[in-house]
Amino acid sequence: MLKRFAAIASGPLLLAVLVxxxxxxxxxxxxxxxxxxxxxxxxxxxxxxxxFQTRSSRVALFHSIWISLGVAAAAVVICLxxxxxxxxxxxxxxxxxRAVLTLPMSFSGILIGFLCVIMLGRIxxxxxxxxxxxxxxxxxxxxxxxxxxxxxxxYFEIPRxxxxxxxxxxxxxxxxxxxxxxxxxxxxQRFTLVVLPQLWPALLATFALTFCVSLGSxxxxxxxxxxxxxxxxxxxxxxxxxxxxxxAAAMSVVLLAIALCASLTARWATHRLTHVR
Amino acid sequence: xxxxxxxxxxxxxxxxxxxxxxxxxxxxxxxxxPNYANWGGVTAQYLKETxxxxxxxxxxxxxxxxxLEQEKTNPQADAAYYSAAIGYQAAGKGLHAPYKPKGWDAIxxxxxxxxxxxxxxxxxxxxxxxxxxxxxxxxxxxxxxxLLKPEYKGLIAYDDPTIHGTSxxxxxxxxxxxxxxxxxxKGFDYLKAxxxxxxxxxxxxxxxxxxxxxxxxxxxxxxxxxxxxxxxxAPVDVIIPAExxxxxxxxxxxxxxxxxxxxxxxxxxWCLGESAQKTMAESFFRPIMNVNxxxxxxxxxxxxxxxxxxxxxxxxxxxxxxxxKARWVKEVKGNR
Amino acid sequence: MMTPxxxxxxxxxxxxxxxxxxxxxxxxRRSTAKLLLLALLAVILLVVISPVIVVVLGSxxxxxxxxxxxxxxxxxxxxxxxxxTFQWFSYVLKLYQPQxxxxxxxxxxxxxxxxxxxxxxxxxxxxxxxxxxxxLEELLLLPLALPGIAIxxxxxxxxxxxxxxxxxxxxxxxxxxxxFMARCVAGTLRSFDCAALERAAQSLxxxxxxxxxxxxxxxxxxxxxxxxxxxxxxxFGEFNVSFLLxxxxxxxxxxxxxxxxxxxxxxxSSAATVVFLAVILPVLALIQWLGGxxxxxxxxxx
Numbered sequence: 070m071l072k073r074f075a076a077i078a079s080g081p082l083l084l085a086v087l088v089x090x091x092x093x094x095x096x097x098x099x100x101x102x103x104x105x106x107x108x109x110x111x112x113x114x115x116x117x118x119x120x121f122q123t124r125s126s127r128v129a130l131f132h133s134i135w136i137s138l139g140v141a142a143a144a145v146v147i148c149l150x151x152x153x154x155x156x157x158x159x160x161x162x163x164x165x166x167r168a169v170l171t172l173p174m175s176f177s178g179i180l181i182g183f184l185c186v187i188m189l190g191r192i193x194x195x196x197x198x199x200x201x202x203x204x205x206x207x208x209x210x211x212x213x214x215x216x217x218x219x220x221x222x223x224y225f226e227i228p229r230x231x232x233x234x235x236x237x238x239x240x241x242x243x244x245x246x247x248x249x250x251x252x253x254x255x256x257x258q259r260f261t262l263v264v265l266p267q268l269w270p271a272l273l274a275t276f277a278l279t280f281c282v283s284l285g286s287x288x289x290x291x292x293x294x295x296x297x298x299x300x301x302x303x304x305x306x307x308x309x310x311x312x313x314x315x316x317a318a319a320m321s322v323v324l325l326a327i328a329l330c331a332s333l334t335a336r337w338a339t340h341r342l343t344h345v346r
Numbered sequence: 347x348x349x350x351x352x353x354x355x356x357x358x359x360x361x362x363x364x365x366x367x368x369x370x371x372x373x374x375x376x377x378x379x380p381n382y383a384n385w386g387g388v389t390a391q392y393l394k395e396t397x398x399x400x401x402x403x404x405x406x407x408x409x410x411x412x413x414l415e416q417e418k419t420n421p422q423a424d425a426a427y428y429s430a431a432i433g434y435q436a437a438g439k440g441l442h443a444p445y446k447p448k449g450w451d452a453i454x455x456x457x458x459x460x461x462x463x464x465x466x467x468x469x470x471x472x473x474x475x476x477x478x479x480x481x482x483x484x485x486x487x488x489x490x491x492x493l494l495k496p497e498y499k500g501l502i503a504y505d506d507p508t509i510h511g512t513s514x515x516x517x518x519x520x521x522x523x524x525x526x527x528x529x530x531x532k533g534f535d536y537l538k539a540x541x542x543x544x545x546x547x548x549x550x551x552x553x554x555x556x557x558x559x560x561x562x563x564x565x566x567x568x569x570x571x572x573x574x575x576x577x578x579x580a581p582v583d584v585i586i587p588a589e590x591x592x593x594x595x596x597x598x599x600x601x602x603x604x605x606x607x608x609x610x611x612x613x614x615x616w617c618l619g620e621s622a623q624k625t626m627a628e629s630f631f632r633p634i635m636n637v638n639x640x641x642x643x644x645x646x647x648x649x650x651x652x653x654x655x656x657x658x659x660x661x662x663x664x665x666x667x668x669x670x671k672a673r674w675v676k677e678v679k680g681n682r
Numbered sequence: 683m684m685t686p687x688x689x690x691x692x693x694x695x696x697x698x699x700x701x702x703x704x705x706x707x708x709x710x711r712r713s714t715a716k717l718l719l720l721a722l723l724a725v726i727l728l729v730v731i732s733p734v735i736v737v738v739l740g741s742x743x744x745x746x747x748x749x750x751x752x753x754x755x756x757x758x759x760x761x762x763x764x765x766x767t768f769q770w771f772s773y774v775l776k777l778y779q780p781q782x783x784x785x786x787x788x789x790x791x792x793x794x795x796x797x798x799x800x801x802x803x804x805x806x807x808x809x810x811x812x813x814x815x816x817x818l819e820e821l822l823l824l825p826l827a828l829p830g831i832a833i834x835x836x837x838x839x840x841x842x843x844x845x846x847x848x849x850x851x852x853x854x855x856x857x858x859x860x861x862f863m864a865r866c867v868a869g870t871l872r873s874f875d876c877a878a879l880e881r882a883a884q885s886l887x888x889x890x891x892x893x894x895x896x897x898x899x900x901x902x903x904x905x906x907x908x909x910x911x912x913x914x915x916x917x918f919g920e921f922n923v924s925f926l927l928x929x930x931x932x933x934x935x936x937x938x939x940x941x942x943x944x945x946x947x948x949x950x951s952s953a954a955t956v957v958f959l960a961v962i963l964p965v966l967a968l969i970q971w972l973g974g975x976x977x978x979x980x981x982x983x984x
Binding site: 372374376378379380381399401402403404416417419420422423550551553554557558605 | 780838842843845846929930931933940941944945946947948
């Protein structure tokens with residue numbers, strides 16, 4: 070009897086855990102973002118209008134979106150290469166290469182920021198090397214500029230994009246290519262006319278995934294983005310410098326909303342991928 | 347019953363690993379940056395003398411105030427350390443408990459709260475700290491006006507004044523140093539012009555970045571630069587600007603509802619004692635107590651260097667702090 | 683159903699079929715394309731691995747050419763000009779030992795809780811047949827797509843009362859680690875006909891709990907191991923959520939890393955990073971070794 074009860078109750082129990090861990094905090098977040106003061110006060114939409122009226126947070130939001138878009142696009146295009154190699158080709162050291170490539174997966178963002186500064190800071194390894202080779206310290210301080218942010222974000226996305234694309238490529242049906250081949254299609258034609266059309270939902274899904282991760286990435290920018298504001302940093306500063314929880318909560322809700330939109334797109338794309346075939 | 351056994355093992359691991367740390371004595375001080383005013387050395391000394399651990403904390407003055415406000419109903423910190431104006435402001439918000447540590451009477455009346463809500467532990471002045479090696483042959487700036495020269499583009503930094511108190515003192519005081527009026531326009535005009543040369547407004551203390559040369563010019567407390575010069579033997583010059591400078595007293599306070607209140611009181615007493623004051627002086631922050639510094643004394647700049655220093659009244663600074671920070675965000679930092 | 687064997691066979695035919703094009707042209711095209719891709723891979727590998735090498739070297743070599751260091755309060759009398767030194771490690775371990783220990787405890791506790799909650803959760807979302815199962819799954823996997831800082835602010839808003847308790851940080855870790863375990867378990871359950879096994883057990887008179895413990899769990903051993911390793915790695919490296927949740931007494935090792943990056947010298951930062959890597963790399967290697975191809979299914983966030 071008790072066992073039967075437990076079997077029935079396990080679903081609601083899991084739901085309860087999730088409500089405590091996730092749903093209730095999210096409700097508090099949204100409700101907090103709609104209030105005036107840190108501990109309640111009148112209901113208001115001011116926090117949301119403030120995001121778009123304040124220049125710095127508006128710019129940060131804009132930066133966050135387009136940098137994440139750019140990095141996601143770059144990651145999808147560039148990581149398609151290694152993913153293709155891992156699925157379709159054999160070469161010595163493949164396992165090791167794959168292991169190395171997935172290394173940054175569990176690096177905290179801050180670690181990647183630090184690596185970026187070490188390599189591309191004002192007196193980083195790369196400028197030092199350049200100075201030694203050419204006499205001019207090229208790339209000095211790149212870490213703190215837009216280039217540094219893009220590189221650090223890209224570093225962060227390499228394993229995610231590669232693994233995601235790899236699993237999509239594995240699902241491709243080589244018989245279709247075989248058919249195209251027998252019809253006289255060259256390698257490039259096969260890629261653009263046969264592989265890509267099958268792949269594009271997966272590309273989109275990977276794009277959305279990397280976009281979400283970049284959007285929420287906070288550790289990287291905490292170290293690297295010095296003159297460049299991004300929305301997670303604005304959230305952080307509102308809290309540590311000004312103790313403005315409602316505004317920070319509103320910014321967080323905006324971040325959540327964008328991430329949710331992107332991941333819903335991803336879901337839709339994966340759905341398509343599985344149903345087109 | 348293999349599975350039941352492994353479940354029991356899991357629970358046991360769980361119990362064994364529960365991070366209960368009641369046995370260790372600690373005092374939590376917000377704004378305890380190891381490389382600022384030698385807090386790393388001070389806390390190490392305290393651990394050695396008493397066995398009580400004071401963990402490092404990276405918050406600046408304003409961040410400390412913000413955190414204490416957030417935790418008002420559930421305080422996590424025992425002691426706080428600030429630039430004086432922010433400490434004054436935090437006391438006004440009711441975040442501190444009154445306490446008069448040992449040695450209270452020796453502190454000049456204008457550098458302590460009459461009720462013991464805050465008191466000065468040491469003081470410094472705003473200076474231009476220059477890593478001459480990182481300048482690569484460019485002349486060392488000698489005044490605030492020099493810093494506006496285009497040749498220093500991308501070489502200068504001062505910490506984010508909405509987070510760090512020393513920078514706030516600079517941002518607030520520069521107006522008076524340059525002879526500006528109550529509207530602060532002259533100061534902000536300067537800061538806006540300076541923005542063109544700023545590499546960044548670090549959210550964290552930049553001591554090591556300056557030492558390495560990652561940041562060649564840093565506007566911060568003179569003591570930190572002097573420590574780089576004398577203790578770390580770095581190619582660093584500490585420039586008291588020709589126009590004058592701003593005095594930066596630094597205060598401590600007991601947090602209201604401190605979870606380790608008794609330990610905190612002992613610690614705060616100790617911070618005004620001779621060994622603590624001397625350790626702080628190793629970072630060339632002038633101790634508030636009259637201690638014999640020995641040969642260290644000669645390494646401090648002579649008093650004449652600070653002839654033109656200004657000291658804006660703390661009550662005014664505290665009252666205008668939020669407005670000045672907001673204006674800085676809007677006109678200087680947000681203007682990119 | 684595509685098995686690796688059929689793919690291999692098809693590819694083999696593909697290559698043979700290509701022979702209708704002049705073989706030399708084909709071979710050249712194929713190899714240049716492959717070479718280009720290999721070159722790209724080499725560049726990416728270089729980008730990934732070179733900073734790690736620099737950091738590892740920097741942690742015990744004298745790298746004063748990258749700038750001075752300021753750890754004068756180490757004061758253990760080691761010769762500052764020696765080429766190789768291990769003093770930074772002892773310094774890091776001395777200074778950040780509480781954080782290292784706490785992070786380790788958090789990671790192990792996350793693993794334990796994830797096994798207790800995440801495994802049944804994975805079973806439920808893969809095999810359960812109650813209304814709203816799909817929604818429950820969406821909800822469980824949702825945090826993977828959400829920005830960590832937003833989650834941490836939500837937690838602070840909801841549970842300010844327990845701020846400063848160690849389990850507050852654990853809460854944040856669980857939100858991000860549960861989906862990994864659940865996904866691992868659910869993925870494995872979906873990959874074979876678990877239902878048939880259970881039916882067989884049921885026909886022999888096993889109740890739901892017996893079926894779960896004696897039929898399902900043993901076949902999940904691999905998935906749970908992989909999930910536990912992932913959970914450990916994720917929890918140990920977690921920064922985005924825990925950074926705002928913790929107080930100085932409940933600071934995690936990644937926050938100590940951040941501390942060293944901002945106020946310690948390059949050498950100390952490197953040493954701290956190497957300590958971090960020393961914990962995380964064996965786990966990652968084990969994941970690769972055990973997981974390999976499954977990893978791509980499990981690790982992707984969305």
